[in-house]
Amino acid sequence: MGSIDSTHYFVRTYGDLLFDLCQEILNNSLQAQFAFRSILRKIRHHNRFQKYSHFERSWVLRIACDKLIHLSHQNSIPKLEENESITARLKQLPSYFQRLLPEDQILLLLRDKHKIPYPEIATAMAIPEGSLKIRRQLALRTLEEWIWNSK
Amino acid sequence: MNCFEWSNHSSDYLDGTLSKSTQDQADEHLKVCPDCTERLQHYRFIVSSISHQAKSPLPASLQKTPFTILLPHIDRATFHSSPLERIPWYIRTILEAIGIVLAVLLAISSTPKIKALYEKSLEKNLNDFHENLNVTEPIADLTHSNIPALDEKLPTLSTDPASPLGESEISGEGEEEEDKIHVAGSQLWRFTLKTVSPDEVRPQVVQSLTELGVSPQTPGLGGTQVPGGIEFTLILNQSLIPHIKHTLEHLAPHSEGKTAESPGSENFSWYRVKSKHKLPEGKSQVVIWLSQPHG
Known part of the structure; x- marks a missing residue:
């Protein structure tokens, strides 16, 4: 598969998934476009498509995760308005979500938004499957405490 | 569950x-x-x-030409949260270099002070330790009212030549032994007397010394309670030493029948070394050690 063809193939196959991840994690359209492009460039530079073709999505996601975690650590955490009522805090759920660790955000997005199975997420994030489940439960509990218990 | x-x-x-x-x-x-x-x-x-969050679709322009499309200029400041990172790199590098140099200079300049403080604290601890070691408990044994009380601190050697002792006060019986034991200047005589109860022997020693002519005001005559027994540190006339030796030998328990020339007897022993202190002419340092036998 040629370089241009392979790039278009990845864009067609994983473009929406990758761009949505970029958009959700970075929370900025322009930054998401830059991040998407740098992920594609990294995929193209690796040029190991044939080698990893059996678990292609995991490989693509792994590159994306590494890049997004690196970029998101440079981003500032959004400030939250203090609200007494749970209803108001529920409306701010996306902002609370942004306050989670990037790894936890990626995990919840891949698992609950894009319905990617645990083994693939485990490969992408280089975390054992059991640890992923515990991590997901802790992330949910953190969100719950922020919203319902206002901690 | x-x-x-x-x-x-x-x-x-x-x-x-x-x-x-x-x-x-x-x-x-x-x-x-x-x-x-x-x-x-x-x-x-x-x-x-x-x-149920809406998925963000890939922009069409990016989908068609992902690498050739020109993206608008991105403000690097939006990527960085730290104000320091917004400073141009050349100014930041200079600031960081100055900071490192200042830190090194500060470390170099403060090291001797820290070392001095450390040594001072060590010295203080050592002094405290010595003071604690020298603290003794006075014993209120005064069955004999004329026996001086135990000193609270180890006596320091006095080089004051005004000793209360005089040659005339020594009995003539000790002259023979004085010949046998050669007494030179600046000597330390150490007599060790093992006894089960140093507190009981102490008044006898004091009394004997007083009878030999040692003035009751002599510093150190009361003895000092130290761990393991009682110690007398005195500056006395050299001529008294044979008499002291003879007296102490008699005071030592189970020492009957032993000869004075055998310094390694069971409960009484003595030795002589050069004193580190400068003593007046004709004086010697005498240490009498009433020790409790181990075990």
């Missing part, structure tokens, strides 16, 4: 991937635990919110 176990299985419970038996146990627990039931509802709400 308890709350902790349910919490550990909550992720699988939400996905519905628990085994049949574990699922039943989790359901049973949720029936009786309102807290976990409420938590499960919260989790489901969060998961549902995340899964």
